[in-house]
Amino acid sequence: MDIEVDIQEEDMEGSWTLLSLLASCVMVFGGALPYVPQYQEIQRSSNTEGFSTRVCLLLLIANILRIFFWIGKQFELTLLLQSVVMISTMLAMLHLCCNIQQANRVSTNQHHFTDLDLRYFWSWSAFEDYLLFCFAFTVLCAFLTLLLLDSVLFVEGLGSLAVLFEAMLGVPQLLQNFHNHSTRGMSVKMVLLWTAGDIFKTTYFVTNHSPSQFWVCGAVQILIDMAILLQVICFASY
Numbered sequence: 001m002d003i004e005v006d007i008q009e010e011d012m013e014g015s016w017t018l019l020s021l022l023a024s025c026v027m028v029f030g031g032a033l034p035y036v037p038q039y040q041e042i043q044r045s046s047n048t049e050g051f052s053t054r055v056c057l058l059l060l061i062a063n064i065l066r067i068f069f070w071i072g073k074q075f076e077l078t079l080l081l082q083s084v085v086m087i088s089t090m091l092a093m094l095h096l097c098c099n100i101q102q103a104n105r106v107s108t109n110q111h112h113f114t115d116l117d118l119r120y121f122w123s124w125s126a127f128e129d130y131l132l133f134c135f136a137f138t139v140l141c142a143f144l145t146l147l148l149l150d151s152v153l154f155v156e157g158l159g160s161l162a163v164l165f166e167a168m169l170g171v172p173q174l175l176q177n178f179h180n181h182s183t184r185g186m187s188v189k190m191v192l193l194w195t196a197g198d199i200f201k202t203t204y205f206v207t208n209h210s211p212s213q214f215w216v217c218g219a220v221q222i223l224i225d226m227a228i229l230l231q232v233i234c235f236a237s238y
Helices: 002-030 035-045 054-072 077-104 127-148 152-167 171-180 188-207 212-237
Strands: none
Touching: 002 077, 002 188, 035 077, 035 188, 054 077, 054 127, 054 152, 054 171, 077 127, 127 152, 152 212, 171 212, 188 212
């Protein structure tokens, strides 16, 4: 009898381990999945006007900050790997957008990160400018982290800033839709996957007792996702 009970417990533990591993894989790669339909939409239409590249800006900043937050306060490795995957995804989106914009560009005017002109911030002409910005921001974060790693206030501040930027990722898209009075060019599938992913990861954060910054971020993101889906309905008649 005891042997049967032990076997059942081992089976249950094995099942939970498998489910936990599956959930971790979804967390690592699931965040990048919503951008697949948007990537395909931009490729198909050769137009980037419906997608706000400032979404990429917010996610790059958020995930670079999260990596340094992990250095100061180590949490699940899953979330660290998620940041690496997300940074790669955002760079891929920017690379595509730069190529499309360059192919469609009529004006010969060029704007670069090294111009230090705030009027054209994040509206640069070449993909290399975005890489240079990411490199400069990473070096700055590395220097500050090395200098202030022993400060609990600094480390917690990194975490709070990371989730604040991530929570706001839908805002540029929300504002662009409002400005255009249209959601044309924006992949609705992307927003639906955002919503599903945000619900999943918020549940994951709560059940895994992740730092409170993470689940608060997830809750805010769900609200913004709902607002964008409401725009889809409202602008459908335009």
